Amino acid sequence: MVRYRVLFTADLQNLTKLQPAGGVESPAFAYYFKMKCGNCGEPAKKEISVLSNVKLSDSRNAPNLVMKCKFCERRGSMTVVTTDVGKPLTEELSALGESAPLMELDCKGFDPVDLVFGYGWKAESIAGTKFKDIDLSDGEFAEYDEMGNCPVAIYNFCATFEVLMSEYREWRLARSIRIQKWHLEWEARAKANKKEYGVHSYFPCPQRSTAVLLFMIVWNDKRVFLWI
Structure with a gap:
């Protein structure tokens, strides 16, 4: 089993506190991952949807996802950990080119390759205007903040995976x-x-x-x- 920390970063223009709409610990937020087999390296053909509040059994250590490689037929699982892990991406972190932690993954038999971003993110402008239901399917977002009288934007939105423990x-x-x-x-x-x-x-x-x-x-x- 390998534990990964999922980090996300973006270039923020006049925005701060970028995070999922329900917060970084939202149990109902669906994440879409691209995975590959840890045995043969075969990538999954489709993105896999995972919710941290959906487990496959009532056991405390039950995984959120179980999958099988279509090439070598190896089975694997993934458990999502969001409690006391994630933090919003602030303007200060973005300006320094640093990332914010989003969650941790316990992966067995499969490894994450990419995190596919979509609809349902939120952020605040430096003037305090709240932007909800941001769509990051294209990796960017642009609007105008009338309260702050300035443009706001998100560019180069991406995720990385840091190995914490093998x-x-x-x-x-x-x-x-x-x-x-x-x-x-x-x-x-x-x-x-x-x-x-x-x-x-x-x-x-x-x-x-x-x-x-x-x-x-x-x-x-x-x-x-x-x-x-």
Whole structure:
């Protein structure tokens, strides 16, 4: 499984707080993704619609979408996370050329390629005028703000995907936590028994996967080995 952060950016002219009409955490907003198979790389022929409030079962960890590659027949799933993740795109971020986070995706077997934008976005002008139901199907928007007496526009609207965590990185992080935990346990045990405790060492394990390490502890002049 790979977790992605979806970032979006645009060139804003006299506009700020660009976001979905119901807000960045709107559960009813439909997102359309272009996906590809993580096994054979075959792209899906159609955009896939996903709503964060629609799950395939009542389970807390149930995905929002399950799909199957038509080429290699591999199955995959995707879960959308919007709570405490998304932020509106402000004029300040746009001026700096930076992106705003929109959501996070937990993908298994498939990877996102693009996010297709459409109808149902909102923004505010620098004068405070609210623009609702903005259509970004063409990647741009242009209007005139009568209150602020100035043109407003959105150009170069696009999304990018940042990898936050993969299964391998997640495994390495969990292993590091285990090593630190064992280190503290042996240190506490040594203090309690008034015995010597040496610095642990790591060795590659030829009998197992190259990622597996041998954890050696010097305990009162004796060596204790643990597989990790």
